[in-house]
Amino acid sequence: MSHDHDHDHEPVGNEPEAAMRPRALEELLVEKGVLDRERIRARIDWLVSRTPANGARLVARAWVDPDFKHRLAEDARAAADELGLDVGPSPVTLGLENTESVHHLVVCTLCSCYPKALLGPPPEWYKSLPYRSRTVSDPRGVLREFGVELDDGVEVRVVDSTAEIRYLVIPRRPPGTEGLTEDELAALVTRDSMIGVAVPRAPERELAQSSTSGGG
Amino acid sequence: MTRGVHDRGGVPTDAPIDRTEHELAGWEVLTDALANALEDAGVVNVDEFRRGIESMPPDEYERAAYYERWLFSIETNLVEKGILRAGEVDARLGT
Amino acid sequence: MTFEPGARVRVSDRPHEGHHRTPGYLKGKTGVVERGRATFTNPETRAYGEDGLPERRVYLVGFEQRELWPGYELDDRLFADVFEHWLEDA
Numbered sequence: 001m002s003h004d005h006d007h008d009h010e011p012v013g014n015e016p017e018a019a020m021r022p023r024a025l026e027e028l029l030v031e032k033g034v035l036d037r038e039r040i041r042a043r044i045d046w047l048v049s050r051t052p053a054n055g056a057r058l059v060a061r062a063w064v065d066p067d068f069k070h071r072l073a074e075d076a077r078a079a080a081d082e083l084g085l086d087v088g089p090s091p092v093t094l095g096l097e098n099t100e101s102v103h104h105l106v107v108c109t110l111c112s113c114y115p116k117a118l119l120g121p122p123p124e125w126y127k128s129l130p131y132r133s134r135t136v137s138d139p140r141g142v143l144r145e146f147g148v149e150l151d152d153g154v155e156v157r158v159v160d161s162t163a164e165i166r167y168l169v170i171p172r173r174p175p176g177t178e179g180l181t182e183d184e185l186a187a188l189v190t191r192d193s194m195i196g197v198a199v200p201r202a203p204e205r206e207l208a209q210s211s212t213s214g215g216g
Numbered sequence: 217m218t219r220g221v222h223d224r225g226g227v228p229t230d231a232p233i234d235r236t237e238h239e240l241a242g243w244e245v246l247t248d249a250l251a252n253a254l255e256d257a258g259v260v261n262v263d264e265f266r267r268g269i270e271s272m273p274p275d276e277y278e279r280a281a282y283y284e285r286w287l288f289s290i291e292t293n294l295v296e297k298g299i300l301r302a303g304e305v306d307a308r309l310g311t
Numbered sequence: 312m313t314f315e316p317g318a319r320v321r322v323s324d325r326p327h328e329g330h331h332r333t334p335g336y337l338k339g340k341t342g343v344v345e346r347g348r349a350t351f352t353n354p355e356t357r358a359y360g361e362d363g364l365p366e367r368r369v370y371l372v373g374f375e376q377r378e379l380w381p382g383y384e385l386d387d388r389l390f391a392d393v394f395e396h397w398l399e400d401a
Contacts, residue, residue, distance in 0.1 A: 019243040021287055022250060024308040034299055035253050043249035043256070047240075092349050109225030109334050111266055112282070121248070124238045127282045130231040132224040136336060136389060137380045145233055156387040158376075160225065162332050163369045163392035164351050218326075219335040226336040226380065263358035267330035 047121060054085050055118035055168055056189035060182045062095065063173040073097050076168060080118070088117025093166040096159060098196075103150055104157050104169045105143065105196035107135040113161035115168050119191055126195065136160060146197040169196040176202040221274035247283040251290055260293045268292040314370060314398065318344045321401040322372070322393060330358035333397045341401045342374040345390060353394070368395040 029035040058080060062069035072079040072095035079095070080087045087093045093115055096104040108114065109132050114122040125131050135142050139156045143149070150156060159167050171193040177185060184203075192198035240248070254260040260268075268289030269277075277285065294300040314320055324339035332354050347370035352363030369392045376387040 018281065018284055018287075019241070020309055021305060022243050022247040022283075024305050025287070025290065026246060026250060028300065028304060028308060029250070029254075029294075032299065034259060034294075035250070035257060039253045039256060040246075040249050043252045044245055047245055047248055047252075091351070107225075109336075110222055110332060111269065121240055123235075124282070125233050125235050128233060129224055129227075129278070130229055130233045133227040133229050134233070137226040137383075139376075139387065140385075142233065146235070152385055156376075156385070157373075158387075158389045160334060160389065160391040162334060163394070165349065165369065165371075165392050223335045225334045261357060263330065263352075263354040263363065264360070266354070267358035270330060 047116075050088075050116055050118075050120040052119045052189075052191035052194065053186070054080075054120075055115070055191075055194045056186040057083055057085065058095070058118065058168070059170055059189045059194065060186035062097075062170050063185055064182055069095070069097060069170060072168075072170060076118075076166075086117055087166075088115070090115070090117075090164055090166045092164065093118070093168065095168050095170045096157075096196075097170045098172050100172075101153070102155050102157055103143075103196065104159060104167075105135065105139050106159050106161060106167045106169060107132060108161040109133075109136055110162060113166065115166040118166075118168055119194060123191070143197060146192070148197065148199055169194050171196075171198075171200050174200050174202040220270050221272070221277045222270045244283045247286050247290075251286055254290065254293075259297070259299070260290065264293050265289050312395065312398070312400070313368065314344045314347060314395075316344050316346055319401040320344055320370070320372060320393075320398040323397050323399055327355075329355060331355050331397075333393060334391065336379060337374065337391060337393070340374055340379060342372040345371040345373050347371065347395075351394075353396075369393065370395065370398060372398070 026040060030037055058072055061083060062072050068079060076093035076095050077087045098104055112122055112127040114126060131142065136158055139158045140150065161167055171189065174188065177188065188200045188203065190198055190200060193200045251265060255262060269285045271292060272285060272288050291300060291305060295302050319341060321341045322333060322337045322339065347368050350366035350368045353367050354363065357363030371390055372393050374389045376389055377383045379389060
């Protein structure tokens, strides 16, 4: 079970001890009747089935429907229900709307709180000590490191997820995307843009096509 | 005011953020699933789980991989509750 | 104590050794309540085997970054969820 990814990447930690330990723990808990394998399996399946595509669908709908955007900011669970999406176990999830004058950025300085149900497991850097330390005191420096440079006139709002409320950034819809369908828009919404460390870009498809046809 | 090792906001550091993408390894997925299954089963709640992570000796916390902290907390809580004996996982591993 | 949006609040800087969810960098700082619509079990007791009841209200509080960090120059803000029993009238 769950060997799926073992050979693809160098795991973080002291292999092989770290890799063996949870398997020993699992064996002991099953033997003692504390957990059954089905319950563990269900949690593995849940975790690996979560991807940023879920959050992207919410954002794309918010881009085409201002009322939906408002509902997403007020109560993401209710908004997600409308699209048949599960926001997970956190009792409250809220969207944070980026505008011309406000840019949101999410961190959890105390641990690693993150809207997993909508974005999948958090990236390694989100859980890292430098991100957790620096994002609150130097958000613009962190954004610069991620390649996002904001004018001084744009207010940067850091949100530190210190309780059981989860936050999803609703990035701005990029210009030049007027003709796109909701599915095409969703494809532009990256995980990082929903954490607030990136800005979605319009597709360069037409540019690429014209340069191809031009023989360039 | 003493701050716990987990309380990182504003802690001075020049360390860059390593943005390397890392797909979760099998043992990491399993550790995540065990913690959540224990919560589902009403054995260890999220607050006990976090408190367990925060009880890690500070130098170990700083050195540990993310899911090693989770394992530490799961085992700490299960020993406290009398579900595991201290050292039982090590014994099973034969170390 | 309950707070309305717009209320000025100070985060307590009382010592607290056990598990709690108030980050050190906010203790003693003053901010403005943005919203406070939900209540949650109290992690400070629930982390030690209790049920965490009664539930406590959690407020999203906004802080001026220049009041949190010396040398911060722009009008940026920081928001965090703070339990009601860590907030005082300011």
